[in-house]
């Protein structure tokens with residue numbers, strides 16, 4: 149939900165659109181986690197090959213290594229799928245715990261604590277989510293079969309090289325990116341990076357060449373308003389950029405696990421892009437956004453009455469706060485992950501069970 153602009157703002161007005169965007173990401177994660185709990189998505193059913201297997205497994209569960217029995221008896225996929233879902237949702241919750249606290253800290257003006265809270269989620273938790281996205285079998289195999297945690301410790305020198313490879317694969321080697329996501333998260337060569345800010349935020353004296361504390365000084369003993377403003381601005385712009393990337397990866401893994409429809413995926417992907425453009429592209433007006441995202445080609449079907457909506461007014465409201473159907477005036481808050489379109493049945497999807505939309 150967007151913040152109430154009438155309340156006393158604790159941050160400078162120019163950062164409010166970024167705060168709105170970061171809050172939209174928080175709301176999406178929350179709606180995803182609630183959906184997972186409600187629909188028991190982290191459970192993995194076992195389709196037994198025979199009644200005999202079912203009886204034996206129930207017995208094994210009482211006092212032996214049930215996981216090993218499943219692997220040894222042709223149910224390896226069950227173990228891997230169970231680990232995959234549990235790991236992904238646990239990583240997501242872990243990411244949210246730190247991320248949510250960080251954006252609250254930043255909003256309350258505690259910018260260096262806000263930065264400090266991002267080390268674990270951006271350097272470690274996100275790296276495992278990326279690993280799951282690019283090659284989940286490799287990570288799960290190491291976790292289930294290896295006796296050495298170093299084999300899958302992401303910050304281990306041997307594995308760290310994977311992080312860059314994963315980011316490149318996810319971004320499809322885009323060379324025109326505004327911010328290098330790997331450098332931002334792991335480089336020690338620049339002041340305006342996560343490590344650059346963290347070195348100064350977490351230590352009173354730092355000695356790395358680029359981040360060296362000045363003689364006779366301690367980091368932040370003599371901090372000034374200009375520096376705080378710079379690091380606040382960098383927080384909102386860089387983290388919003390990184391969160392667009394993060395949201396995209398998380399939404400893709402989640403939609404696959406939840407087996408969501410292509411239309412639900414498209415609506416959420418579009419919503420993310422609309423919010424991103426609104427937040428980060430001062431130069432892009434609605435007309436350009438409409439052209440860029442080809443909004444003309446994508447009608448929004450009302451999940452209540454099936455009406456096809458495509459007016460400029462509808463899209464502008466969709467980007468800023470909510471969707472409203474022109475026929476039945478059904479409203480949907482767009483500051484969250486959108487599950488509302490999941491029940492629509494398209495004519496060429498007649499194998500699906502639901503038919504609320506009759507589109």
Ligand SMILES: [Zn+2]
Nearest residue numbers: 450453473476
């Ligand atoms: Zn309607």
